[in-house]
Amino acid sequence: xxxxKLTLQIEVIGKFFPLLLLPVWFLIYFNLKWLTxxxxxxxxxxxxxxxxxxxxxxxxxxxxxxxxxLTLIIFVVGIIRTWFSPERTRKALEGKSLFTGNVLASLLGxxxxxxxxxxxxxxxxxxxxxxxxxxxxxxxxxxxxxxxxAIVLLFGLFGWKTALIYVVTGLFIAITAGWIIGRLHLExxxxxxxxxxxxxxxxxxxxxxxxxxxxxxxEAVKEIVGKVWxxxxxxxxxxxxxxxxxxxxFMASFMGKSAWYSVPLSVLIGIPLxxxxxxxxxxxxxxxxxxxxxxxxxxxxMAVIGLSLPEMIILRKVLKLPLIFTFIGVVGTGILIVGYLxxxxx
Amino acid sequence: MIIKILGTxxxxxxxxxxxxxxxxxxxxxxxxxxxxxxxxxxxxxxxMRTPAMVVDEKVLFYGRVPSVAEIKLMLTxx
Numbered sequence: 001x002x003x004x005k006l007t008l009q010i011e012v013i014g015k016f017f018p019l020l021l022l023p024v025w026f027l028i029y030f031n032l033k034w035l036t037x038x039x040x041x042x043x044x045x046x047x048x049x050x051x052x053x054x055x056x057x058x059x060x061x062x063x064x065x066x067x068x069x070l071t072l073i074i075f076v077v078g079i080i081r082t083w084f085s086p087e088r089t090r091k092a093l094e095g096k097s098l099f100t101g102n103v104l105a106s107l108l109g110x111x112x113x114x115x116x117x118x119x120x121x122x123x124x125x126x127x128x129x130x131x132x133x134x135x136x137x138x139x140x141x142x143x144x145x146x147x148x149x150a151i152v153l154l155f156g157l158f159g160w161k162t163a164l165i166y167v168v169t170g171l172f173i174a175i176t177a178g179w180i181i182g183r184l185h186l187e188x189x190x191x192x193x194x195x196x197x198x199x200x201x202x203x204x205x206x207x208x209x210x211x212x213x214x215x216x217x218x219e220a221v222k223e224i225v226g227k228v229w230x231x232x233x234x235x236x237x238x239x240x241x242x243x244x245x246x247x248x249x250f251m252a253s254f255m256g257k258s259a260w261y262s263v264p265l266s267v268l269i270g271i272p273l274x275x276x277x278x279x280x281x282x283x284x285x286x287x288x289x290x291x292x293x294x295x296x297x298x299x300x301x302m303a304v305i306g307l308s309l310p311e312m313i314i315l316r317k318v319l320k321l322p323l324i325f326t327f328i329g330v331v332g333t334g335i336l337i338v339g340y341l342x343x344x345x346x
Numbered sequence: 347m348i349i350k351i352l353g354t355x356x357x358x359x360x361x362x363x364x365x366x367x368x369x370x371x372x373x374x375x376x377x378x379x380x381x382x383x384x385x386x387x388x389x390x391x392x393x394m395r396t397p398a399m400v401v402d403e404k405v406l407f408y409g410r411v412p413s414v415a416e417i418k419l420m421l422t423x424x
Contacts, residue, residue, distance in 0.1 A: 117356030200392030
């Protein structure tokens with residue numbers, strides 16, 4: 001009996017464990033500046049104002065901050081996503097007219113769980129159920145480009161305004177690029193076997209308890225944070241180096257506003273460069289500090305995150321080369337416009 | 347019992363294959379684990395997210411890699 005009671009207690013604690021962690025999270029997050037000061041100036045006894053101190057301080061402060069934000073947001077998003085399966089998204093998109101479909105697909109692209117390794121089954125699943133090619137593309141553009149990792153990093157390192165700008169312009173690109181691809185009627189450049197595929201039997205929705213959903217949130221944290229933490233550390237380490245050692249306004253000459261070629265150059269460099277949001281955003285944030293223009297930096301980030309070479313290679317299985325180039329061309333042009341627009345406004 | 351792991355060779359598919367093999371061994375099930383990498387066959391099960399696990403032609407779950415303990419639980423239930 002005693003034993004039974006004990007296991008029951010452990011079970012209850014296990015259930016509410018994540019909630020117990022929440023106050024600890026807030027305690028650390030809101031005292032991080034103070035903790036970093038103590039560590040750098042009292043424990044390490046470093047001098048105020050040197051390059052090395054600046055670099056170390058930046059690194060010790062930013063790494064836990066970003067990782068804490070990532071853990072909390074991915075946990076919450078992981079739970080929210082249990083309500084937005086691709087199956088549901090597909091159902092929501094069926095029979096929508098072109099423009100409405102593009103808008104909806106881009107919005108759902110943000111919240112639907114997506115990993116580039118699932119791009120093919122997802123593409124096929126959408127096409128099978130008659131969702132137009134252009135609408136499918138809106139989804140395929142929005143899903144990788146606007147994700148919770150990118151949003152968290154932008155929020156943590158740039159503030160909420162830049163995060164919002166990124167989301168809104170990303171949506172704009174996904175909607176218009178998908179709409180244009182739809183209007184061009186490029187179905188002929190989809191591999192022939194795709195349209196011959198027999199639709200599989202539709203699966204029923206999983207029934208999940210709230211406990212299941214929080215478990216999925218934990219799984220998401222383990223999987224995503226487990227994968228990106230190393231990029232966060234490396235990205236912030238490079239960013240910290242730039243922050244501490246690169247002279248002010250150093251970037252202004254070639255990534256600044258006055259250099260007109262900087263936007264297309266950033267996009268061209270960004271496409272083959274393979275990194276995820278976690279690795280690239282800390283570096284870009286340091287570049288902006290050193291005089292790079294916001295529009296140029298935004299274009300660079302979008303090209304790196306939204307147009308990745310590995311994803312193109314995966315998509316080559318279902319798309320013929322001309323369509324892949326059209327895809328890169330249309331999205332790349334969208335990114336260029338965004339880049340110039342923001343350099344012009346700010 | 348025939349257990350199929352559906353996936354096109356991403357790292358999660360390999361993780362699931364390992365987890366499934368462990369679950370089968372720990373439960374001492376009379377089952378074989380095979381990988382299905384052919385995309386047209388994968389699509390015929392109606393899934394849109396890989397990896398997925400199919401037991402005797404029935405989809406058990408898809409789009410995630412559960413823990414070995416959870417796989418064991420699902421296998422005993424099915």
